Amino acid sequence: MNRTSTSLTLAALAFGGLALTSASAQNPNFAYGDLVLAFQSNGGVGSGSYLFANLGPAGLLRDFTTSTPLLSGNLSGLNSSLVSTFGSNWFERTDLFVGAAAIGSSSEFNGYFGFNDPDVTPYVGIPRQSVGTIGAAGSFAPSLTASQTQDLANGTDAAQFFYESAFNTSIAIIPKGSNFNDWDDQNPISGAGVQGPALGGVFSGGVQQAFTVGSFGTFGSVNAQAALDLYRVQAVNNIPGQFGEGQPVNLGTYEGSILIDSLGNISLGNLVAVPEPSLSLLVGAGMIGVMARRRRAVTA
Numbered sequence: 001m002n003r004t005s006t007s008l009t010l011a012a013l014a015f016g017g018l019a020l021t022s023a024s025a026q027n028p029n030f031a032y033g034d035l036v037l038a039f040q041s042n043g044g045v046g047s048g049s050y051l052f053a054n055l056g057p058a059g060l061l062r063d064f065t066t067s068t069p070l071l072s073g074n075l076s077g078l079n080s081s082l083v084s085t086f087g088s089n090w091f092e093r094t095d096l097f098v099g100a101a102a103i104g105s106s107s108e109f110n111g112y113f114g115f116n117d118p119d120v121t122p123y124v125g126i127p128r129q130s131v132g133t134i135g136a137a138g139s140f141a142p143s144l145t146a147s148q149t150q151d152l153a154n155g156t157d158a159a160q161f162f163y164e165s166a167f168n169t170s171i172a173i174i175p176k177g178s179n180f181n182d183w184d185d186q187n188p189i190s191g192a193g194v195q196g197p198a199l200g201g202v203f204s205g206g207v208q209q210a211f212t213v214g215s216f217g218t219f220g221s222v223n224a225q226a227a228l229d230l231y232r233v234q235a236v237n238n239i240p241g242q243f244g245e246g247q248p249v250n251l252g253t254y255e256g257s258i259l260i261d262s263l264g265n266i267s268l269g270n271l272v273a274v275p276e277p278s279l280s281l282l283v284g285a286g287m288i289g290v291m292a293r294r295r296r297a298v299t300a
Helices: 010-014 058-062 078-086 146-166
Strands: 034-041 049-057 096-102 112-114 123-127 171-175 217-219 222-224 226-232 253-260 265-269
Touching: 034 058, 034 078, 034 146, 049 058, 049 078, 058 226, 058 253, 078 171, 096 146, 096 226, 146 171, 222 253
Parallel strands: none
Antiparallel strands: 034 049, 034 096, 049 171, 096 123, 123 226, 217 222, 226 253, 253 265
């Protein structure tokens, strides 16, 4: 599929500004290139649906530095949507899984998509294996072939297409089976809780993390219920001026860890947290948070 998008400045995003919109988009609160967090259960309450939450442009998250002050907090309505879909104890359900992925365009013929990422530059969340150290990956980086990188881009595109085409919110509760090839098809889970081949069949054991009873661990000041490492994979490295020019292809580069707490707060953690309570921000040399609030973000 061939996608195009408008650009968005850091300042606009940081202050809860505009939502990106692709030229063909029907969902004004999602654009191709945005990082989507997805929740699905393989049994019990909510097993007939999955939930999408848009975290904003993956390319912007890629560019976090110690001087990037972004809001960290609750994606408006996320916790209430999780409660209404999966129950009040959603964060301790061992049959609830969370994953993350983004793709600008799966077409290899466009050149650029946005944020200087070439087309066929998928982003994928990989479950952390242990708390480890903030700023360092707690998982193994994907090492793919060229065809696998393309398959990952195609699979991510397919997983997000129904959300883009049939919904108009940042958070969407989507019935399973409502589209032929959507998130739950690209990230299958058996009745026994075993993950099948994910996102174009690239990851044989899946890329979602199951929640557990009790927290996953503490990162700085964030008591995380789940944590995913975000990786960027580029298919080309020879477009002048591209991000990653001259760097390896088909190899995941660690961009940070997506942290989820029991109140539905989302943070991208890559440094030790130093909170500023007066502003409710985690900034500067602290936890760099995902800008998780958009003016038009409402529940489905």
